[in-house]
Amino acid sequence: MIWIIRLFLFLYALLYIALGGWAIIEPVRMMISDDFPSFMQAVGLAVTSPIGYSEVAGIYGGINIMVGLIALIGVFARRFAIWASALFVFLTGSIALGRYLLSLIPSAPGYLNEFFIFEIVSFFIYLIFLIFLNLQTKKDTKNKEAIDTNQ
Secondary structure, three states: OHHHHHHHHHHHHHHHHHHHHHHHOHHHHHHHOOOOOOHHHHHOOOOOOHHHHHHHHHHHHHHHHHHHHHHHHHHHOHHHHHHHHHHHHHHHHHHHHHHHHHHOOOOOOOOOOHHHHHHHHHHHHHHHHHHHHHHHHHHHHHHHHHHHHHO
16 A cells, blocks of 8 residues: 555656646746646636736745655655645645635536546545555554564
8 A cells, every 4th residue: 555655646746846837937938838838727817917927936836846845755755655645635625625615605616627526536545545654653653662562
């Protein structure tokens, strides 16, 4: 199971680092290539002032890159894998909850879209990982205590 967790953390690291990088380069996207897709269009945002690009780079770019780096560290360090799993449970659950709560407002758009499905699936996958990792840590601690007592 630990290898499945590491694989998911690695894939999420790639995903979040790529999303963060994509958001950061949005203001210069057209200089890179005319064919390069727009981050802003993909997520349904529009910038109305120059500070907006800074906000996109900071919130979507910086946070996603850091989340990706935490996931990448979690691939190699079990303690960070627990922390990264808890972070993904919190983040994906919070975002999905926000989408759902918005849909409760009359005339607001619905919450059921690709992003919501990704967030809900991620929430449950990482919740299972978090439970497994915590149970495994307790088991390892108990085994270590038993070995220390026998010596």
